[in-house]
Amino acid sequence: MKKRVIMIVEDNYEDQEVDSPLAFLQEKGFQVDLVGLKKNKNLKGKKGASKIVTTHAISDVRAEDYDGLIIPGGWAPDKLRIIDGVLDFVRAMEGDQKPIAAICHGPQVLINAEVVKGKRLTAYRAIWKDLENAGAEVLNKPVVVDGNLITSRHPGDLKYFNRAFLGALERG
C-alpha cells in the first residue's frame, strides 16, 4: 500500500513550496492528499505560477490515515493557523511522532499548535522572533531536522527540504 502524505494548503501559498514537494513525493511513489478548508476547492499560489485543487477538507481526514504531514509557506499559514481542525491534526501527528515538514511561513501553524517549545528548527526569517518567543531554538540553515520535525527557510532550500522529509518518511 502506498504511503500517504497530507499537504495542508490554502489560497496564496508559496507556489514552489507546493509544486516542488508534490512532484518530488509523487515521483517517489507517495500518495499526496491536498487538504484545505473545503474539498474540491481551486487554490492559487501567491505568485500566480501554481494552481491546485484540494482533494479533501480538513474536517474529513484523520491523522491515523497518514504517514507524514507537510505545511508549505506563503500567506496560507496565516489563514490555517487559526483553524481548530488544522491545529488538532498537527497535534495528533506530533502525538504519534510522525514526520512533520514545514517551510518558510509554514511553522506559523506549528506555533499555534503549540508543538515547537524546546525544538530546534528554522523558518522564513520574518518569523524567527515568533518562534523564539514560542520557545524554539532557531538555526539559520537550509534544513533542520529535530526528531520528527523537518524545517526549511525558503524556496531556495527545497532540494534539502524534500530530501530530509523523504528520509524521515522512509525511517518512519
Next chain:
Amino acid sequence: MKKRVIMIVEDNYEDQEVDSPLAFLQEKGFQVDLVGLKKNKNLKGKKGASKIVTTHAISDVRAEDYDGLIIPGGWAPDKLRIIDGVLDFVRAMEGDQKPIAAICHGPQVLINAEVVKGKRLTAYRAIWKDLENAGAEVLNKPVVVDGNLITSRHPGDLKYFNRAFLGALERG
C-alpha cells in the same frame, strides 16, 4: 507648525489601512510622511485598490521630528519587521512615549521591536498567539489604548482606530 506623523509602509500593505488614516489625518491638518525602505518608491496595496509613493526612506528620518507613528497591516509588516532601521525608529518613538498606532498585522513590527511585553493590545486574529508569546495581553476589541499604544484588529475597526490615534496625538 503642522504636527508630523510618520506612516511606515512597504508593498502589499492593506489598502484601506493606508488610505483611511492618511485621508483622515490630512483632513485634520497633520502632515503624514510615507516612509519605506526607499524614497520615491511606488507601492501598491495587496488588494490592488491603493497606490502610494514614499516621501522618505527610513534611513533618512529621525524620531525627534515626528509626533506620532502609524503602522498599517497587510503583508508589508512581514517585510518591515526585520529591518533594523524600522525597529530602531519604533524603539525611539516608544522611548519618548509618543503615540504609536498599529493595526491588523502591523503589531508584528512591534514584536520585533520588543515593545509589547506587559502591554494590553489587539491585532489581526492570526497573530494573537505571537503577541501573547511576546508577553502582551490581547483583547478582542475594535480598538485598545494602553498608554501611548493604539491598536486595532482589521479594516472594519478603522473608524475607532483613526479617532483613538487622533485623541492620542492631540493629548501628546
